[in-house]
Amino acid sequence: MSDILKVENLNYSHRLKKILQDVNLTLESGKIVGLLGENGAGKTTLMRLITGVAHATGDITVAGASRIDERKSHVSYxxxxxAFSLGTHLDRIVKFYQTVYEDFDVDRFNELADFLNIDLSLKLSALSKGNKQKFVIALTLSRQVELYLLDEPFDGIDSMSRKDIINSIIKWKPENATIVISDHYVSEISSLLDEIVVIKDETINCNLDADKIREDKGMDIEDFYESLYERGHDND
Amino acid sequence: MTSFKDFFKILMGQKFRQMNFVLLINIIAIAVSVLWTLINGDFNNNTFFQVALSWSFIVMLWAFLRITVTHESIYTRDSYRLVPISDTKFYCINLLTSFIAMAYVAVVEFVIGAATAAINWQEYVDSFNMMRMMYGTRVPDAGMIVESLLSMALVMMVVTILAWTTVSLIHLLTRAGSNFMPYRRSRIINFVLYVVVIYIVLRVVGFMMNLVMNSTDMFGNSSDVWHFVLYIVGFLVVSAIEAVLSVYLMNRWVETVSES
Amino acid sequence: MKFDDKIPIYLQIQNYLDRQIISGELAPGDRLPSVRQLAVDVTANVNTVQRALSEMIDEKIIVPQRGRGNFVTVDVDLIAQLRLKLVDEQFALVYDQLRALNFSDSEIIDKFVEYVKDRGALNE
Structure with missing residues (x-):
């Protein structure tokens, strides 16, 4: 397996506040990775930096590309x-994606939309939070790229839709692509993950194989994740 | 990577739709105004032209503001900034599509003006000829009118471009600068930052324009055609400098609005 | 499929497939669903399913055929062994728990014989 993402010595501050410090992270291709951390820990920021819609010092390489515009063609975020007004019809947004991304696979999108029960004749304003989230996920997964970044994909989603989304991730993930899923609630996705990356104290706390945690420590992922915070309290 | 053509198609389509909406409202406004004059009994052959002309200024201004808002929001929205395209192309396509959209409105306004003037054309021609008979060469002839209209259009175009490059520079500078301001009282700080940036940019641009004017003045007297061309070129050079700075800011400092 | 998040997922998948083979749901010589289909069936990651299958291939319970997929072994002895292994595992669980409650070996045997009789009578 080759490295799909390489982050080296990343430092990022926003409005005089340090958000990420000395972040180093390497991910292999073909994985499903859970990005865990408290709210405001910097999960979204890290994803935005990888994609290139925010800027930091340090090096980021996605599928061999480090220039921002090239990187964007390898990442689906x-x-x-x-940017779309609430009156915009969903099929117009699909058209937008189809035009703007060479790698957008319409057939795959239609399958996903069908599977997730998305009605494309609706306007954006007519979507519930969960349905909008499903639509966004279908769009994100329909690009054919090496790296997918899903930022809190289950936010505002009921348990039935959550199952559908998890299944669509399993079903439609290209074999060599890596998917990073951020979540602050681990247990709903833990069975899906190859590895976990925990952001804590402005940096990567650990990057471990999920089954290895279960095997070596006899702990479930959530307990392990919580133990990181307890240990932190002891040190204080 | 996304091609120039595809990204152009997207931005152009969006701005076209917005402009068509503006023009639709324009036509409705003209119709309502004409009806109103009709009801009031003030209607004459001149009404259409008068109404069209007076609305056209408002419409042009509205169109300009509408495009400017879209033009600027495009720089900071994920939907656009996630597209794999170089910042230079991104900037150029945004400017080009805004320009075409504005030109489109201007042409439509001109056509509406011409069409409504045609209703009463003979009368305008007659009064024009009358003026020329009475005042002689002090009234410009038709050729000169066309010439000055054309140069006015050219100046308008250049000024519009300069306006957008300046607004973009201010916007992007402020967004980049706000990254270095504290979290606390961010609204007030952003406001102050805007004021400061606007002041500085306008001073610098004003200084450059003066430079352009002074140096062109040295090259010839004011009636010269060359003089006019140099002015135009000078303004475009100022725009180009602003554009280069803006692209640099996009590339290094400007972040999108975080929506999650 | 519901997983116990304390136990490695690949082991649980392996266990799930073992049981299907022992119960006969997957007969000797049957072809297994594709890795992706299995992943969807049990709601796990393709890599994890692949790992479970690799372990089973190492144990020769599953035989991969190039380009055709994975097949359940036709070696009935192996399946019989697997069956015994599973019985052992189950007994080990019960035995450990009962011993922890201070039951003696003979008590456990007596109780078990009695229990099977009762259940058998119920089922008839």
């Missing part, structure tokens, strides 16, 4: 569609 969840776009929350803020």
């Amino acid at each position: 969840m776009d929350h569609l803020g």
